[in-house]
Amino acid sequence: MFDYQHMAANADYLIEVETKGSCIKQASTGHPESIRQHKKNISEKKIKIAERENKSGKKMGPCLRYGTIAAIHHEHGTGPKCILVDPPDDIGPIRPGVFRLLSRLHFLKDWISFISPRSQLTHALVMRIVDLEALADPFELNGVPLRKATGEAFSFGQFNPFTGKHSSFFANKSRVIDGPAGGVVLQISDRQCFFYGIREDLVELASKQAFEQLLSYKEDAAASVVKTVECRFTKDTFEDLILPEEISRSAEQSGNYVWFKLSGQLHYSQEGLVFGILPLPGIMP
Numbered sequence: 009m010f011d012y013q014h015m016a017a018n019a020d021y022l023i024e025v026e027t028k029g030s031c032i033k034q035a036s037t038g039h040p041e042s043i044r045q046h047k048k049n050i051s052e053k054k055i056k057i058a059e060r061e062n063k064s065g066k067k068m069g070p071c072l073r074y075g076t077i078a079a080i081h082h083e084h085g086t087g088p089k090c091i092l093v094d095p096p097d098d099i100g101p102i103r104p105g106v107f108r109l110l111s112r113l114h115f116l117k118d119w120i121s122f123i124s125p126r127s128q129l130t131h132a133l134v135m136r137i138v139d140l141e142a143l144a145d146p147f148e149l150n151g152v153p154l155r156k157a158t159g160e161a162f163s164f165g166q167f168n169p170f171t172g173k174h175s176s177f178f179a180n181k182s183r184v185i186d187g188p189a190g191g192v193v194l195q196i197s198d199r200q201c202f203f204y205g206i207r208e209d210l211v212e213l214a215s216k217q218a219f220e221q222l223l224s225y226k227e228d229a230a231a232s233v234v235k236t237v238e239c240r241f242t243k244d245t246f247e248d249l250i251l252p253e254e255i256s257r258s259a260e261q262s263g264n265y266v267w268f269k270l271s272g273q274l275h276y277s278q279e280g281l282v283f284g285i286l287p288l289p290g291i292m293p
Contacts, residue, residue: 210280
């Protein structure tokens, strides 16, 4: 058996999907006992959720709760089936737009904190989400920028294609040398590193708390492009890496930071994330 549960939202509804599945020994015109049991479990769970929400007074909605049951047959040549359990919608006080906003900010907080866990921006974003979740209408803080401990609003700037200068948020981070993206590089084997990054304009929108732009943010198309990344590490982290001799010799250093360049296929998502494998050159000893 395999289960999956997820919640999302569009402009009008919260949408909750639960997926269950089973492998069936033989095809059947009806529904085998395992499928009937899955359907019963989904229906009972929806009833319990509704009872719990009514009892607590914290009702999700307007919410569409769907259940799907996938049936995969052992018989060769028999295609899989999907049964849809479609309960009625449940109207409640939590607006889908609020859910989308908080979900988007949580997502950005997780990604930004992974890239720079001790930064002032990460701390400010965490505290802003706490404030938004406490407000009846989080959109009251639309356009109210995040601020540093000094009270000054964040201003990171944008990538300048003529000078190659990046947003100050990525000053000590790894970055794509010819594009507006930065992040972190981790070594995943003795032959490969992995770049986890985000576009600079998305970081700027998060700092400015431009809710409409954050919710509508989408690049024209996803793409995969060969790019060169300046991989930047603290000196201590660099010394723990397993690198080919040619990389170790060519690495540059300034203060407590060491960097070198690697090229690889980077994937640009429509949501503003950038990631991909960076092969290490040469044959490892």
